[in-house]
Amino acid sequence: MFDGLKDKLNSFREDVEETAEEAADADESADDADESTASADADESTASADDADAESVAVDDDDSDDSAAAAAAETDAETPSSDESDSDDADDSDDSSSGPGTLKRAAAFATGKVIIEEDDLEDPLWELEMALLESDVEMSVAEQILDTVEETMIGETRKQVETTGELVERALHDALVDVISVGQFDFDERIAEADKPITIVFTGVNGVGKTTSIAKLSEYLADRGYSSVMANGDTYRAGANEQLQQHAENLDRKIITHEQGGDPAAVIYDGVEYAEANDVDVVLGDTAGRLHTSDDLMSQLEKIDRVVDPDMTLFVDEAVAGQDAVMRAQEFNDAAAIDGTILTKADVDASGGAAISIAYVTGKPILFLGTGQGYDHIEPFEPEELVDQLLGADQ
Ligand SMILES: Nc1nc2c(ncn2[C@@H]2O[C@H](COP(=O)(O)OP(=O)(O)OP(=O)(O)O)[C@@H](O)[C@H]2O)c(=O)[nH]1
Numbered sequence: 001m002f003d004g005l006k007d008k009l010n011s012f013r014e015d016v017e018e019t020a021e022e023a024a025d026a027d028e029s030a031d032d033a034d035e036s037t038a039s040a041d042a043d044e045s046t047a048s049a050d051d052a053d054a055e056s057v058a059v060d061d062d063d064s065d066d067s068a069a070a071a072a073a074e075t076d077a078e079t080p081s082s083d084e085s086d087s088d089d090a091d092d093s094d095d096s097s098s099g100p101g102t103l104k105r106a107a108a109f110a111t112g113k114v115i116i117e118e119d120d121l122e123d124p125l126w127e128l129e130m131a132l133l134e135s136d137v138e139m140s141v142a143e144q145i146l147d148t149v150e151e152t153m154i155g156e157t158r159k160q161v162e163t164t165g166e167l168v169e170r171a172l173h174d175a176l177v178d179v180i181s182v183g184q185f186d187f188d189e190r191i192a193e194a195d196k197p198i199t200i201v202f203t204g205v206n207g208v209g210k211t212t213s214i215a216k217l218s219e220y221l222a223d224r225g226y227s228s229v230m231a232n233g234d235t236y237r238a239g240a241n242e243q244l245q246q247h248a249e250n251l252d253r254k255i256i257t258h259e260q261g262g263d264p265a266a267v268i269y270d271g272v273e274y275a276e277a278n279d280v281d282v283v284l285g286d287t288a289g290r291l292h293t294s295d296d297l298m299s300q301l302e303k304i305d306r307v308v309d310p311d312m313t314l315f316v317d318e319a320v321a322g323q324d325a326v327m328r329a330q331e332f333n334d335a336a337a338i339d340g341t342i343l344t345k346a347d348v349d350a351s352g353g354a355a356i357s358i359a360y361v362t363g364k365p366i367l368f369l370g371t372g373q374g375y376d377h378i379e380p381f382e383p384e385e386l387v388d389q390l391l392g393a394d395q
Pocket residue numbers: 205206207208209210211212213243289344345346347348369370371372373377
């Protein structure tokens with residue numbers, strides 16, 4: 001699941017680590033050279049002003065490492081000035097050791113840490129942006145992720161609290177969780193607390209796995225002790241009754257249907273009446289796989305809203321549709337406010353773009369992932385878990 005995206009996030013982590021290591025290389029060699037002369041340095045009276053300066057900038061609170069850190073900083077601080085007189089050699093060391101961050105970088109390195117400068121991030125961030133867009137992450141979502149990563153890495157590193165690898169991981173983790181978990185609520189809790197029967201209406205275009213998801217959710221609810229009835233509000237498409245009927249038979253559930261061409265709102269209404277009369281907990285109402293561009297079909301949805309007043313409207317789309325799924329989610333939500341999304345076929349999606357983007361773009365959470373064709377192939381969507389998996393070592 002989402003393997004392409006995993007690889008790309010991992011590349012970003014490697015890019016930043018590499019860049020940070022390169023930037024620290026000069027400091028490392030300076031540090032190594034200096035360690036061998038560290039004791040001699042203690043006796044030297046030269047560059048005492050530099051020593052004091054380096055300590056005050058780079059090493060605030062680490063007693064035991066003070067001398068090593070300051071020594072590293074000192075060497076680095078000395079290098080440019082001595083190089084400046086050697087006109088031809090000046091370029092080499094200037095690249096990595098000039099600028100206000102140098103002392104800090106060197107001091108941090110001496111204590112086993114690396115500071116990320118804004119320049120270090122420029123190329124990796126650009127690569128990350130391209131990777132996210134290639135993975136079908138929606139533009140505004142990609143930008144939000146980049147902003148958070150940059151903010152976290154530049155701001156926090158200066159505190160010298162962690163290594164580059166840890167820092168990149170935390171920055172990506174926070175950025176992804178931020179966009180993925182928009183609007184999250186506990187579906188099970190919502191079901192448990194609501195007055196019964198609860199009516200859930202499913203919307204989305206044809207063929208994305210809507211009918212299968214209704215059957216899966218019916219099973220999911222049964223596993224948690226809730227009975228359900230299916231109501232086929234897809235009166236538009238020939239064969240829709242038979243399709244849902246088949247699932248109902250397989251799962252031994254009651255199904256309410258009307259003739260093809262009938263009023264979808266009336267079918268779902270009958271489902272609610274049946275549930276009330278028979279003490280059924282949940283009504284699962286299918287709707288026609290409408291094109292979001294079809295006014296007629298959209299007005300059917302509005303009528304269902306008016307007549308049945310569903311407790312929840314869930315938008316269903318397939319992860320493999322990428323940006324198209326994101327766009328449809330937005331348009332469906334505009335036409336008839338959704339409460340959340342079921343994202344199907346996550347098991348066969350490498351890009352992960354829809355999973356990353358839909359909640360941020362609609363302001364409504366992804367509640368479930370479809371992970372296969374079986375009735376038990378539905379998983380509650382857990383943003384933290386997904387991000388851990390995306391950033392996990394098992395790539
Ligand atoms: N791999 C995989 N296949 C799925 C998943 N969910 C549904 N499918 C398959 O996708 C195909 C379409 O699913 P349907 O439930 O018929 O889709 P629908 O949206 O109801 O389609 P219409 O009834 O034609 O509007 C079926 O072959 C399902 O088995 C999933 O999570 N993973």
